[in-house]
Amino acid sequence: MSGEQGKKVISAIKGTKDILPSEVRLWQIAEATAREIFELYGYRELRAPVIEPTELFERGTGASSDIVTKEMYTFTDKGGRSITLRPEYTPSVVRAIIEHRLDLQPQPLRFYYIGPMFRYDRPQKGRYRQFHQIDIEVFGEKDPAIDAEILEMAHRLLSSLGVTGVFTLVNSVGCKKCRPAYGQKLREAALAVKEQLCPDCQRKSELNPLRIFDCKVESCRALAAGFPRITDFLCEECREHFKKFREYLDLYGISYRVEPTLVRGLDYYTKTAFEIVTEEAGAQNAICGGGRYDDMVREFGGPDLCGIGFAMGVERLLSVARIKVPERSFVYFAYLGEEAKKESLKLARNLRSEGIECLVEFKERKMKDHFSRANKLGAEWVLIVGEDELRKGKFQLKDMTKARQFEGSLIELASIIKGKKILETG
Numbered sequence: 001m002s003g004e005q006g007k008k009v010i011s012a013i014k015g016t017k018d019i020l021p022s023e024v025r026l027w028q029i030a031e032a033t034a035r036e037i038f039e040l041y042g043y044r045e046l047r048a049p050v051i052e053p054t055e056l057f058e059r060g061t062g063a064s065s066d067i068v069t070k071e072m073y074t075f076t077d078k079g080g081r082s083i084t085l086r087p088e089y090t091p092s093v094v095r096a097i098i099e100h101r102l103d104l105q106p107q108p109l110r111f112y113y114i115g116p117m118f119r120y121d122r123p124q125k126g127r128y129r130q131f132h133q134i135d136i137e138v139f140g141e142k143d144p145a146i147d148a149e150i151l152e153m154a155h156r157l158l159s160s161l162g163v164t165g166v167f168t169l170v171n172s173v174g175c176k177k178c179r180p181a182y183g184q185k186l187r188e189a190a191l192a193v194k195e196q197l198c199p200d201c202q203r204k205s206e207l208n209p210l211r212i213f214d215c216k217v218e219s220c221r222a223l224a225a226g227f228p229r230i231t232d233f234l235c236e237e238c239r240e241h242f243k244k245f246r247e248y249l250d251l252y253g254i255s256y257r258v259e260p261t262l263v264r265g266l267d268y269y270t271k272t273a274f275e276i277v278t279e280e281a282g283a284q285n286a287i288c289g290g291g292r293y294d295d296m297v298r299e300f301g302g303p304d305l306c307g308i309g310f311a312m313g314v315e316r317l318l319s320v321a322r323i324k325v326p327e328r329s330f331v332y333f334a335y336l337g338e339e340a341k342k343e344s345l346k347l348a349r350n351l352r353s354e355g356i357e358c359l360v361e362f363k364e365r366k367m368k369d370h371f372s373r374a375n376k377l378g379a380e381w382v383l384i385v386g387e388d389e390l391r392k393g394k395f396q397l398k399d400m401t402k403a404r405q406f407e408g409s410l411i412e413l414a415s416i417i418k419g420k421k422i423l424e425t426g
């Protein structure tokens with residue numbers, strides 16, 4: 001019996017997953033498309049650490065939010081500090097702005113980031129413990145035109161990735177001026193039906209009744225649907241902002257529905273809140289969520305800088321995207337003998353410098369076997385390096401997709417390969 005037997009096999013942590021090469025091209029395309037689009041709107045990437053002080057999220061995301069109360073990956077490091085694996089990105093960007101005085105740069109500031117987030121939630125389809133977000137944030141722009149522009153940008157990304165059948169829900173959650181009066185009415189309404197709410201919502205009805213709208217329990221949702229609506233309590237400024245925001249959405253031709261119960265699971269939103277959801281049935285149908293947070297920077301001790309942003313879940317995005325992955329094109333080397341093998345290694349090195357993917361396998365084969373191997377691997381081209389070719393310095397290049405063959409020097413053949421690539425991909 002081998003000593004290896006009986007050893008425990010280690011698997012990935014529950015709620016996390018490997019993204020294997022068969023799938024990773026989709027990720028790369030989605031990420032590259034997002035970067036390209038965001039840069040078109042003037043966004044620049046800001047990369048913050050994966051770990052942050054726990055306090056950042058307690059203060060930023062909000063002490064009464066589900067994320068902070070139930071879902072954070074928090075641990076004490078060897079220096080006795082409380083550290084958290086970021087559950088969302090916004091507080092990190094706010095911290096970075098204040099830390100590096102980015103507010104001194106011309107505003108608005110536009111940032112994007114793509115990376116993993118961590119939430120200790122119950123894993124299920126579309127919900128993971130390590131998941132990935134495409135995130136954008138804008139600082140220093142009060143005009144509701146930006147609220148609409150980021151939604152237009154989100155829709156551009158979705159349609160570039162072949163996502164159809166989505167719709168947009170919008171709401172205004174008010175501000176510090178109008179929310180307290182609404183909160184009071186909401187608390188009264190929640191307390192009146194307290195006995196019928198789930199234990200979690202009973203607690204929320206005292207602490208932060210707005211959070212009842214996040215509850216996934218069906219009976220709580222039904223009760224919450226009858227609660228007073230924030231849109232009936234907005235102050236003049238918030239009402240005007242919400243009106244203008246919708247006018248700009250109309251301008252872009254983005255259809256939406258006002259959803260007064262949409263408050264989003266985070267404590268910091270002010271005025272605009274929105275979600276893009278898919279029409280697909282199922283609980284996890286939100287692809288993108290975001291909103292305005294005009295007080296967060298100041299509450300972190302920074303300048304008076306308003307903010308707005310969104311986060312798109314990459315796993316959910318890919319589950320509804322229709323992305324065409326371009327065929328890989330590479331040159332397989334069919335050589336005979338040691339000398340031709342060495343020549344192939346050198347030729348491949350030169351072709352790679354021209355940006356052409358090459359595969360030289362080290363196992364000796366007969367010419368016939370080389371061709372069946374090239375076929376099996378899906379090579380687009382086969383470069384034949386035999387004795388004749390070595391002598392002449394001219395090689396045979398076979399186009400496996402079109403059953404045609406060329407003869408020429410390496411430089412000539414390289415331009416044929418590149419020429420076809422340009423023709424096919426534009």
Ligand code: AMP
Nearest residue numbers: 126127128131286287288289311313316
């Ligand atoms: P949130 O930060 O909660 O507003 O989430 C923004 C987006 O991230 C959601 O619309 C989802 O697409 C995605 N998302 C949030 N939580 C998870 C999770 N646990 N697993 C996968 N995707 C998630």
